[in-house]
Amino acid sequence: xxxxxITRTRKSAPTAAGHEHVIEVEINEQxxxxxxxxxxxxxxxxxxxxLSPSTGKRALIHPWTCCGMxxxxxxxxxxxxxxxxxxxxx
Ligand SMILES: [Zn+2]
Numbered sequence: 001x002x003x004x005x006i007t008r009t010r011k012s013a014p015t016a017a018g019h020e021h022v023i024e025v026e027i028n029e030q031x032x033x034x035x036x037x038x039x040x041x042x043x044x045x046x047x048x049x050x051l052s053p054s055t056g057k058r059a060l061i062h063p064w065t066c067c068g069m070x071x072x073x074x075x076x077x078x079x080x081x082x083x084x085x086x087x088x089x090x
Contacts, residue, residue, distance in 0.1 A: 034072055050084055050087060
């Protein structure tokens, strides 16, 4: 089991519902697709998390389906600024 810190995300174009989906993430300056991350989480091999700049708290990342498409989201117990959606984008 390894743990990976997600530092940035790439988002889709806005959907018909008017929001964006995380489609790619940056870990150790390398890009991983959402599909790759979901496979590793589902296999129980690895944990992925984000860190809050203000508190240093970590939030676990979970597979998520939005608009019928696979994506990722942060643990709902997270403090606001360690949410996956608040990371810088690339
Ligand atoms: Zn959606």
